Amino acid sequence: MAQYNLNINGKSLKVDVDTNTPMLWVLRDHLDMVGTKFGCGIAQCGACTIHLDGNAVRSCQLPVSAVEDAKITTIEGLSENGDHPVQQAWMEHDVPQCGYCQAGQIMTAAALLQQNPSPSDEEIENAMNGNICRCGTYLRIKAAVKTASQKL
Amino acid sequence: MTIVNTKLNRRSFLKVSALAGGGMVLSFSWLAGCKPTSKEMLEMPKEWFELNNFIKIGENGAVTLYSPNPEFGSNVKTSMPMILAEELDTDWKNVFVEQADFYPERFDRQFTGGSQGIRQGWTPLRTAGATARAMLVAAAAQTWNVSASEITTAAGQIEHKSSGKKAHYGELASLAATMEVPEEVQLKEIKDFKIIGNSKKNVDGVKILTGKPLFSLDHKVEGMKYAAIVHPPAFGMKLKSFDKNSVSGMPGIMDVFSVSLFNDDYNRNFFDTTTFPEIIAIVGNSTWEVMQAKKNLKVEWEKAQESTFPMAGRGGATITATVPAGLENTSSHKERMAEFTAKPGNILRKDGDPEGEFKKAAKIIERTYTAPFLAHNTMEPMNCFADVKGDKAVIYGPTQAPEFIMGTLVQALDIPKENIQINLSRMGGGFGRRAYSHHMVEAALISQKVQAPVKMVYTREDDMTSGVYRPTYTATYRAALDENNNLTALHVKAGGIPETPIHPNRFPAGALDNYLAEGWDIPSNITIGAFRAPRSNFIAGAEQSFLDELAEEMGKDPIDFRLELLKRAETNPVGKNNDYDAKRYAGVLELVKEKSNWNSPKDNVHRGVSAYFCHNSYVAEVVDTVIKDNKPVVENVYAAVDCGIVVNPDAAANMGEGAIVDGIGNAFFGELAFENGVPSKSNFDKYRMIRQKESPKKIEVHFVQNNEDPTGLGEPLFPPVFAALANSLYKATGKRYYEQPFAPQLEMQNLKM
Numbered sequence: 001m002a003q004y005n006l007n008i009n010g011k012s013l014k015v016d017v018d019t020n021t022p023m024l025w026v027l028r029d030h031l032d033m034v035g036t037k038f039g040c041g042i043a044q045c046g047a048c049t050i051h052l053d054g055n056a057v058r059s060c061q062l063p064v065s066a067v068e069d070a071k072i073t074t075i076e077g078l079s080e081n082g083d084h085p086v087q088q089a090w091m092e093h094d095v096p097q098c099g100y101c102q103a104g105q106i107m108t109a110a111a112l113l114q115q116n117p118s119p120s121d122e123e124i125e126n127a128m129n130g131n132i133c134r135c136g137t138y139l140r141i142k143a144a145v146k147t148a149s150q151k152l
Numbered sequence: 153m154t155i156v157n158t159k160l161n162r163r164s165f166l167k168v169s170a171l172a173g174g175g176m177v178l179s180f181s182w183l184a185g186c187k188p189t190s191k192e193m194l195e196m197p198k199e200w201f202e203l204n205n206f207i208k209i210g211e212n213g214a215v216t217l218y219s220p221n222p223e224f225g226s227n228v229k230t231s232m233p234m235i236l237a238e239e240l241d242t243d244w245k246n247v248f249v250e251q252a253d254f255y256p257e258r259f260d261r262q263f264t265g266g267s268q269g270i271r272q273g274w275t276p277l278r279t280a281g282a283t284a285r286a287m288l289v290a291a292a293a294q295t296w297n298v299s300a301s302e303i304t305t306a307a308g309q310i311e312h313k314s315s316g317k318k319a320h321y322g323e324l325a326s327l328a329a330t331m332e333v334p335e336e337v338q339l340k341e342i343k344d345f346k347i348i349g350n351s352k353k354n355v356d357g358v359k360i361l362t363g364k365p366l367f368s369l370d371h372k373v374e375g376m377k378y379a380a381i382v383h384p385p386a387f388g389m390k391l392k393s394f395d396k397n398s399v400s401g402m403p404g405i406m407d408v409f410s411v412s413l414f415n416d417d418y419n420r421n422f423f424d425t426t427t428f429p430e431i432i433a434i435v436g437n438s439t440w441e442v443m444q445a446k447k448n449l450k451v452e453w454e455k456a457q458e459s460t461f462p463m464a465g466r467g468g469a470t471i472t473a474t475v476p477a478g479l480e481n482t483s484s485h486k487e488r489m490a491e492f493t494a495k496p497g498n499i500l501r502k503d504g505d506p507e508g509e510f511k512k513a514a515k516i517i518e519r520t521y522t523a524p525f526l527a528h529n530t531m532e533p534m535n536c537f538a539d540v541k542g543d544k545a546v547i548y549g550p551t552q553a554p555e556f557i558m559g560t561l562v563q564a565l566d567i568p569k570e571n572i573q574i575n576l577s578r579m580g581g582g583f584g585r586r587a588y589s590h591h592m593v594e595a596a597l598i599s600q601k602v603q604a605p606v607k608m609v610y611t612r613e614d615d616m617t618s619g620v621y622r623p624t625y626t627a628t629y630r631a632a633l634d635e636n637n638n639l640t641a642l643h644v645k646a647g648g649i650p651e652t653p654i655h656p657n658r659f660p661a662g663a664l665d666n667y668l669a670e671g672w673d674i675p676s677n678i679t680i681g682a683f684r685a686p687r688s689n690f691i692a693g694a695e696q697s698f699l700d701e702l703a704e705e706m707g708k709d710p711i712d713f714r715l716e717l718l719k720r721a722e723t724n725p726v727g728k729n730n731d732y733d734a735k736r737y738a739g740v741l742e743l744v745k746e747k748s749n750w751n752s753p754k755d756n757v758h759r760g761v762s763a764y765f766c767h768n769s770y771v772a773e774v775v776d777t778v779i780k781d782n783k784p785v786v787e788n789v790y791a792a793v794d795c796g797i798v799v800n801p802d803a804a805a806n807m808g809e810g811a812i813v814d815g816i817g818n819a820f821f822g823e824l825a826f827e828n829g830v831p832s833k834s835n836f837d838k839y840r841m842i843r844q845k846e847s848p849k850k851i852e853v854h855f856v857q858n859n860e861d862p863t864g865l866g867e868p869l870f871p872p873v874f875a876a877l878a879n880s881l882y883k884a885t886g887k888r889y890y891e892q893p894f895a896p897q898l899e900m901q902n903l904k905m
Contacts, residue, residue, distance in 0.1 A: 001403070018403060018440070025440040029378070034370035035363015037580070038439075039531050040612040044836035047531060075363035082362040090361050094353050094802055097810055098225030099360035100531040100580030106361060128844040132836065134531045134581050135225050136813025138847035140806065 009077025023059040035075035046131030049104040056111035075103040089148035097135035154339040201325040203284035205258040213322035218252040220259040224582030226866045227803040238347040239281025243307040249355040254554035254574040264552040267767035267864025282337040291328035351802035368549040368577035379608040380442035382432040386829030388479040390456040398450040404441030411597035420463040423556045479829035497670030501656035504666035509641035513632035521694035523892040525824040526622035532580020533615040536595035539605035545572045550579035557589035584682035613834040619679025625690040629698040647672035653687040662730035663717035685867035688766040693874030696762040700879040732765040743792035744772040760879025764872040767864025769795040775876040783904040786848040796860035808853035815873030817842025
């Protein structure tokens with residue numbers, strides 16, 4: 001066990017966990033931030049996507065020891081009132097079915113638009129390809145990313 | 153005008169005495185933190201008045217509607233309350249929706265599956281809304297001393313026009329809650345619907361998009377422990393022993409023990425399909441720690457003997473079920489299925505003299521179709537929260553079928569059902585998988601053993617390798633043609649491990665003078681269960697691919713050929729018990745023909761069509777494929793759907809789009825094989841799921857506009873897409889696709905997948 005000072009959603013938070021604990025479980029079990037979801041544990045499905053210094057990363061493969069100096073954003077901190085353009089676009093297109101993968105989809109989309117505010121269809125498909133949606137809401141996801149890009 | 157008697161479903165309209173009075177029915181702590189926050193809604197009232205089990209109204213006019221059925225993404229949590237709100241005649245903006253927990257005393261059929269939620273909920277929910285409205289009207293009549301028949305309602309307002317008296321529902325709610333439940337109520341005319349048919353956003357949308365706790369995996373209480381499980385590595389193996397010491401020193405680990413789902417004398421229900429019910433539980437202080445211990449635990453497994461036990465079969469009668477011994481292989485499955493295909497099956501339906509027609513046929517076409525086992529792969533792995541102390545249990549988890557797991561819980565825990573409360577979490581996907589809720593029993597047994605609240609979580613590998621799978625199937629279709637190329641007889645023989653996929657009274661039965669359907673099945677020890685549109689999800693693809701090939705052989709347009717058959721079934725049906733309406737069936741083909749502009753496709757677009765009836769609904773689909781950079785790309789899918797009245801159109805379209813994506817994904821990639829009882833894939837690195845890039849570029853879902861009562865929607869768009877895709881790929885590549893998944897064959901043709 002070791003003490004870590006983490007910078008999450010603009011707040012400084014302390015945890016005392018095993019060095020190898022992935023950020024996914026630090027967030028979920030130790031910090032009660034459960035918006036970041038567990039899907040596969042091997043960085044294949046994207047449900048656990050968070051931002052590490054603005055980049056979309058899979059928190060299930062990210063040990064706590066590797067992030068101490070980084071700025072972390074989770075779905076809970078993407079916007080103060082749930083009104084990030086990506087969240088608004090998701091609402092407009094009523095994207096979710098079961099909803100489980102959507103926080104990860106949104107975090108991937110928000111990072112994409114941060115780096116590329118006007119992505120082409122192909123760029124959206126490439127960026128979003130790592131996030132599985134078992135309900136098959138892919139078309140709405142793509143449409144929502146486009147809508148959000150127009151609002152940015 | 154529709155008048156309904158309230159006696160039939162009376163328990164839903166009468167308050168249960170133990171729960172009445174206080175207003176707040178649900179007192180579980182986690183609800184306190186998840187009240188709706190939408191700015192559009194009214195403030196929470198000071199007091200709630202319960203009009204019936206579905207509806208309570210606050211003094212300020214706010215309305216809480218309980219959504220009875222478990223929500224796994226099919227939108228019932230929004231759509232069912234819309235039906236209540238319509239007949240209650242309230243303003244949707246005033247509505248708070250809460251998930252009802254499992255209360256069989258209060259609600260009928262709290263089950264999500266078989267696409268029956270809206271169909272079977274339709275009249276009870278309308279009646280519940282209309283009953284509450286009638287009680288509000290009666291309260292107004294009494295207060296104002298006027299006749300109830302002169303009172304009108306609209307959007308949560310109540311009015312007596314001639315005297316000019318007005319009130320909102322909240323002002324009358326306390327009196328209305330004391331009014332007698334009327335014996336009969338009048339339902340709205342369909343033309344007067346204001347909420348039904350007008351799209352409403354997902355009531356959990358904001359919480360989903362902001363990461364609020366909604367799923368049982370997100371649940372946490374003070375003092376809660378975490379549990380991981382270890383299940384047998386192969387079907388056919390059972391636990392011999394484990395070495396507790398191999399993990400006892402690891403950080404955060406409290407206890408390791410085994411639990412078993414069934415007592416020896418337990419009469420299993422239809423959903424108790426788990427074949428090897430003993431697992432090991434590891435309990436500790438955090439998910440990560442128990443998952444680490446899981447990797448280190450030393451376990452010895454041994455081959456299991458054959459077991460037999462009483463179980464409810466399909467239809468409910470008790471059968472003696474057998475789990476055979478042995479470690480099964482996909483290669484031997486294929487050999488055995490070929491053997492069964494070659495010998496006579498059980499005759500499920502026979503019209504005319506099919507054998508005679510085949511004997512004198514000028515030409516016989518015979519084709520065999522196969523599909524593998526599939527894993528459901530819900531994005532939220534199986535998990536459950538349980539708090540069992542002494543003779544009381546509270547269970548909060550993802551289940552499609554709380555009613556069916558209750559009996560399993562009772563015998564496993566030895567706690568009477570009155571003392572077991574099952575609360576329903578939103579599910580991160582279901583697709584049939586969570587009708588089999590043994591994860592709830594496992595969590596409850598673990599909690600009972602440690603006498604503390606526990607959250608049990610499967611890893612993805614546990615989820616993918618422990619069942620419950622879609623069975624593997626094969627179907628052989630034969631058609632007899634005379635010298636003029638007329639179809640004279642059709643024969644289908646189909647089976648699977650462990651069930652036949654045949655629905656003997658569905659189309660094309662009824663459209664052919666000479667028809668034979670035979671089924672067979674092979675027992676297995678692999679845990680199987682319902683998967684989105686069970687049986688239909690395979691047989692539709694086989695049947696509709698065969699009809700496509702047959703139409704080509706006969707020189708007919710594939711849509712016209714189907715319409716001819718349906719015309720026969722409509723005007724002069726063959727045999728009895730045909731379980732479809734040929735006219736509605738033809739209707740969706742005609743609609744998809746129009747919407748897809750069938751007769752004039754765009755250049756370089758290869759189209760395939762398919763139509764199927766299941767879950768009381770009719771669907772026709774056209775898939776357009778293009779070959780782009782040596783890669784098959786699904787450019788567009790057109791769907792025409794007749795599911796009667798559509799409650800929430802945009803959400804219905806969303807689900808239709810999802811079913812099409814799901815079907816294309818499974819047709820291209822879905823596959824689980826077995827070697828010595830071990831599933832061939834355990835995570836998404838090997839099990840290929842459809843992703844953004846392979847999704848169709850466009851999907852259009854068109855609903856037939858009619859006033860029929862609603863029928864199924866979650867499943868019916870799924871089965872036909874397999875054949876529409878196969879038929880479209882045939883046009884693109886010149887090759888027919890008989891074996892799912894298609895991707896390996898496309899790669900053999902040097903196409904990129």
